[in-house]
Amino acid sequence: MLTRNVLLLTGSIAIIGANSLVLSPVAASVAKSFVGIDAANVMTASAIYGLSTAVSALTLASTADRIGAERALLYALLVLSVALMGAASSPTLIVLCAAQALAGLAAGVALPAIYTLAAQIAEKGRESETLGVVLTGWTLSLVAGVSLSAVLADIVHWRAVFSLLAAASVGLAVAIGGSRNWGTAARADMPTSPFTALRVPGIVPVLLNVAAYMTAFYGLYSYLGPHLGVALRLPATFAGVAICAYGVGFGVAAPLGRLVDRYGTLTAATAAFAGLTLTYLGLAASAGHVFILMLCCVAWGVANHIGLNLLVRRLTQLDPQQRGAIMGLYSAITYFCVFVGALAYRPIFEQLGFAACALLSAACVVPALIGSFRRSSPDIVHKQL
Structure with a gap:
């Protein structure tokens, strides 16, 4: 069940989840890099990320039905890597918030694409087993994101955390772009959107x-x-x-x-x-x-x-x-x-x-x-x- 593509999807969830969790344990360290900012102010970037992800999921996720979920995930990971590098090099809190907003736009496309691909590549009769493995990406992000990010921020710098995530995102994008056997997508007969999806029985x-x-x-x-x-x-x-x-x-x-x-x-x-x-x-x-x-x-x-x-x-x-x-x-x-x-x-x-x-x-x-x-x-x- 641990095929290359399943592992790539698991890793993609881990990177996205890690970014969504990483600010909380390193907020105090981030605040020290910006003048007149405290840890609570830093968490504003996290809230903006969540809002951006929700908006993106509503407005952009349906593009996967037109261009294919694997291409949507590839593009989203590339955008995410740019956002994470922006976060790593942020000179001010405003720039960090903008970077997290861009990361949210990418995550809103990537997550639906990942779940779509998990269903697409699963063997008949092993759908839940495949999805269960992919979902362990959240465990990796939860455990590693909460603990390792704080350690890395203390030993190196909080910017190293986002730089590492950016590099991992690029690596996953390259691997996904070069991978095959993503299954057969069921192409939509008409343009899809949240409104057409809400009419599904x-x-x-x-x-x-x-x-x-x-x-x-x-x-x-x-x-x-x-x-x-x-x-x-x-x-x-x-x-x-x-x-x-x-x-x-x-x-x-x-x-x-x-x-x-x-x-x-x-x-x-x-x-x-x-x-x-x-x-x-x-x-x-x-x-x-x-x-x-x-x-x-x-x-x-x-x-x-x-x-x-x-x-x-x-x-x-x-x-x-x-x-x-x-x-x-x-x-x-x-x-x-x-x-x-x-x-x-x-x-x-x-x-x-x-x-x-x-x-x-x-x-x-x-x-x-x-x-x-x-x-x-x-x-x-x-x-x-």
Whole structure:
């Protein structure tokens, strides 16, 4: 399953994910390079990146349906490399923000193209397994992006972090441009866009599940660090350990994709969303117990990986001719939920604490659980008959 192209897609997600995560651990170092700027100001560039990615996913991702997902990914990685070099050489915060805006435009095209190619090159009956491997790129970006970037910034300089990412992006672009066997793309009979994608039968309920799923994750994830540092008064190291625990769980779940292929997506969806609901309840119950909370973070990563796998696979199957536009909608919703989750959960965290946030996340997942159970029940009855 670890073919050259699968590894290239995994690496592409890792580079994009690393850039989206890297500013947080190096923000203090970046601030020292700019006069009159603090770490909070630096994170403005991260917010601009997220907004730019959402806009790009809505407006540009559908180009993959016309020119081919592999070409769209190639061009996006080249643009990303330019943006990352711009970030590495930024003389002011404004230039850094502009570079991250350009990086967001590239990411909004690249991510839908990656998911499209993952579905395109997967062997019949091994779709979830292939997608599971590709999704481990997020684990690489999460673990390496959070930990190694801070170390590199301390040992060398924060500019070296972006320079290294830029070089990796160029290398991936060259490798993707020289690679073949990307499968057969289903060309659209007419121009595609987010509006044509929204008319695909069955897409709206899935996108609503994506919105609830991502809000549940990003809302709670945003306040995991503050909970450990403020409420439990633990050193910052514990926040890094919790994030790594989540990343490890997300990564070790990759082989479970073959079980989804074996037992079917409906059965897997019911089990995954039930497990995720229980995990959020576990996070709420263990909010005051650090060791148990860390274990729950591992389970959180496992459940989130499987749930994400199922949602992405379902979307890529709805209309192969509009995969670019459909996955553009997915990416736009995802990055919008980064903003919504952090904003909506803040008053709950401040007034009621982390446990209440975890309970809200569990409630967000329940509709997806009920929907998957209803769809799987007739199938189970049919098999028994």
